[in-house]
Amino acid sequence: MNINKILQNIIEDKYNEIRSSKDNEGIFSKIDFFEGNAIGQIGEEFVKAIFKEENIAMDNKQKVIHDEYDILSNGIKIEVKTARKGLKNNSFQFNGINPAYNNDYIIVIGLTHQNAYYQIIKDKISYNHKKRRYFLKVNGKDKQLVAMNPGNSVNYKLTLQL
Numbered sequence: 639m640n641i642n643k644i645l646q647n648i649i650e651d652k653y654n655e656i657r658s659s660k661d662n663e664g665i666f667s668k669i670d671f672f673e674g675n676a677i678g679q680i681g682e683e684f685v686k687a688i689f690k691e692e693n694i695a696m697d698n699k700q701k702v703i704h705d706e707y708d709i710l711s712n713g714i715k716i717e718v719k720t721a722r723k724g725l726k727n728n729s730f731q732f733n734g735i736n737p738a739y740n741n742d743y744i745i746v747i748g749l750t751h752q753n754a755y756y757q758i759i760k761d762k763i764s765y766n767h768k769k770r771r772y773f774l775k776v777n778g779k780d781k782q783l784v785a786m787n788p789g790n791s792v793n794y795k796l797t798l799q800l
Contacts, residue, residue: 664751669722674733681720681747682708684754706739717741719796723750728800730755735783735794737763737772744774746798755800 669677686709689696697710707715717739719732730748748755761775763783772783772794783794 666749666754667751669749669751677720677722677749678718678734681745681749682718684720684747685709685716685718685745707741714742715740717744718747719744720747720749723748723800730798730800732796732798733786733793735763735774735796736792737765737783737794738792746796748798748800750800757798 669680672680686696688694689709689711695712706717708718709716717735719735721730721732723730730746732746735744742760744759746757746759757776759774759776763772763774765772773780774783774796775781776796776798781796781798783796785791786793786795
């Protein structure tokens with residue numbers, strides 16, 4: 639039994655499955671080659687570039703390691719979350735949302751091969767004690783935040799439809 643060959647075949651099958659499900663055309667199709675942290679950095683740099691282009695003030699003394707926000711503008715804390723569209727569904731999963739953080743805004747950016755979608759969310763994260771769940775109001779509707787891993791009480795994800 640050659641365990642490396644077994645693993646190689648499984649990886650090759652998964653690679654072909656994923657590759658066949660993707661539309662490799664489009665102005666943003668290169669997003670497929672980046673891991674999650676790089677996608678997040680792209681979104682953050684994009685928002686900063688827009689702020690700069692529009693002459694919106696940003697704190698230049700920004701720390702390298704972020705805590706409650708990615709951008710500080712005139713005392714306003716802004717968190718930026720970026721995700722690419724799922725392979726088999728029309729949704730975006732925005733990871734790493736911490737309910738303990740005190741952001742003023744969350745900007746979510748969803749990337750497909752053809753388009754970029756964004757939503758500016760002003761609502762604070764709320765906790766429903768009866769349901770024992772966190773929620774964020776998006777477009778007037780409560781969207782549940784789900785723990786990224788079982789027992790993880792720090793990092794949550796927000797799933798939004800295209």
